[in-house]
Amino acid sequence: MKVPVGISNRHIHLSDREVAILFGDDHELTPFKPLSQPAQYAAEETVTIKGPKGFIEKVRVLGPTRRQTQIEISRTDCFTLGINPPVRDSGDVEGSAGLEIIGPNGSVHIDEGVIIAQRHIHMHTKDAENYGLEDKDRVFVKTGGDRSIIFENVLIRVSDKFSLEFHVDTDEGNAASLKNGQLVEIISVHILR
């Protein structure tokens, strides 16, 4: 049960409202390159994000726009910004952290929307059938190599719009010396104390 790795750098999903504030009223995001998940793309647009302690420039906007703005950053970024967002599944932003987003046309402060993304596996419905797994299952993932890690509680997300990929952030990727496209393994684990 092998799965290719996709390492997510910090990024931001914007709502139409925030695109208008940051880039101008009739602005539409410009696709820059497609992502591995169908119809998703990295946009040419970037923003600056700013917390009480510091800021990070050139944060990539992903498209298409979403109902609610969501910013996914690493724990390392949190120390730079001086904020303490929760570890959450994508879309679960209620009561998460806020910060200031700065674009070329204006800036906006959001009260919530900043999360550290919980690692997860995107899986097409057919992959899930093959593997005997269901949406919202949790599995162990073993990486291999000289810094091998077994990630616990990896969320399985199943859709006929997904292609198979294990998503981690840069902290997780660097901790295990992972590279994009590298294969990792879904395993079962017996823990003996």
Added chain:
Amino acid sequence: MKVPVGISNRHIHLSDREVAILFGDDHELTPFKPLSQPAQYAAEETVTIKGPKGFIEKVRVLGPTRRQTQIEISRTDCFTLGINPPVRDSGDVEGSAGLEIIGPNGSVHIDEGVIIAQRHIHMHTKDAENYGLEDKDRVFVKTGGDRSIIFENVLIRVSDKFSLEFHVDTDEGNAASLKNGQLVEIISVHILR
């Protein structure tokens, strides 16, 4: 079998020769605060380290001086600097990466000495006896919490000069949302494929 966590930020151990070049001929390191391992200390001195792609300022010098200069950085730092050091046990620097070290009195280029430290557990001889472990054993360490990780191949280092601590770098600490002093667990693992 619980062990407290110690997260190591990037740091540098200097030889007497490099202290003289960087800080001046008769300079001696000034202890700033003691580390958890006996007789080791963070010094008041810091240096800048510089690679082909970028530099990092205020890298803490640890004392006392050593026979050979050794710089321990994270994979995240490697991207900033533009170098690709190996993952190594402390002291094993042959053929590792190099960079430029800049101090207030001068600078020096080292050809080797830069490593990403292999995570390890420092353990007093009495702890090792209690746990039934020996120097150079490898164990699994489970962290707990919502980003729980099982670290494989954790090196056991036993000495009557060591106090019990699980040493990871900032990438590993951030990937698992660890805090200094948090307790983690040495476990046995049965992997089923």
